[in-house]
Amino acid sequence: MTVEELAGRIPDGALLALPPDYSLVAMDLIRFLIRRKSRGLRLLGVPILGLSADLLIGAGCVAEVETSAVSLGEAGLAPRFTEAVESGSLKVRDATCPAIHAALQASEKGVPFMPVGSIAGSDLPKNRPDWKQDGEILQVAAIRPDFALFHARWADEAGNVWIGRRRELATAAHAARETLVTFEERREGDMLEDELLAPGVVSSVYVRAAAHAPRGAWPLGMPGVYGADDVHVSQYAKAARTREGFQRYLEEWVLTPRKSSSPA
């Protein structure tokens, strides 16, 4: 299975659960989605979104996002997200982090809703008919993504993948109909037979397909293996302030296969 074939399994209009920039983003897969001209995607931030969402939005792949925020961290605002919302071309369902975690946990457990502690005084519920105030408690409806997408440290021969402490990815995988994973390295055997590795595993029960993508999170990082390419991300943030700058970035780093994966 190649990353391109993985991207081919994702139909237009699908609801994709995506991690924040600090949590193992399948950037190579995102670049293939842009190359194959995906359209009408709906993105769910688990619980926030960053570079991957900004690229997909700028490339015209996205109809709607549900998220607690979209940000490039120290590199600032996500420019294509900001422009798309301000020009009215992107619909946003604003949420707050614990509500998204709880909505995925509801799907994980197969129940229709989940309580969250008070968010009294916030205007967020006014735009969320799927949330109900129950005294001080907020009841949020379950969210069932079509796909959870992320980049794992390892995939083994048994079809398990390892995400370590990034447990929001496990929750997203448990909640989603299918999980598609890119991975850094192949590993022999079955990680569930190793007591030290097993707690960081998302088991093959959830993983539909996986593709090898060395440095597949670039320009974001994989903790303990490689750091984020901060210089590249801030160059992106500057370039993407204008539509033309964004288009040049796409041509150089996404649409041209030779340069689209990480530098040597």
Added chain:
Amino acid sequence: MGSYAPEELLACVIARLLEGARHAAIGASSPIPASGCFLRKVSDPSFRVSLQQRRAHNPFSEGSRELFDLAGQGRIDVFFLGGAQIDGAANLNLVRAEGRRFPGSFGSAYMYRAVPRVILFREEHSRRVLVPKVEFVSAAGDPAALLTGKALFSWQKDKRRFRLESVHGGASEAGIRELTGFDFDSDSPVKSTPPPSTEELSLLRSKVCREVAADYPDFAKKVWGIH
């Protein structure tokens, strides 16, 4: 006491606001609150600081929901929140204002309610940020303080009004009123924010800056010139 950067003064004010706290957590993109927390930690090793987005030494092992679960149980005493707009009733707006879109509410709506000591922090002190009424309420609650690049306010829960506690670096009360879009109480004459002590500056420039640089390299380079 020599000269100091404005960021260093703000970090010192934050460290002083942490008196008596056991555990502070820090969300996204907050290098000055992080500096203040690390400054507090070097003088009180039992004080715990948890950075949500730490790259190395991340304190969480249950993913990003663990921060909210800890807060829900009362295991976090202090959290920092900001806003594109903050109003005189201490409401925060991180979503939209004047046709402009901001990143979004993050966990603010929940953390403002769950954490007992919320410190509102925003470096920019202007009528654009400090407004009479926010356009959208991301989060509402009772803060412990509002710290800006120009002044420190306390919150009077009974009156639901801010009170000007001190001004930084020789600003005047009239000057602060000029830059603030909401009304607030104050003493006359208003106090001046105590500058960093020699010891505070020395700690910031030795131990604290290295801790901060690990997560906020651009900030550490700008303030302390370290890589």
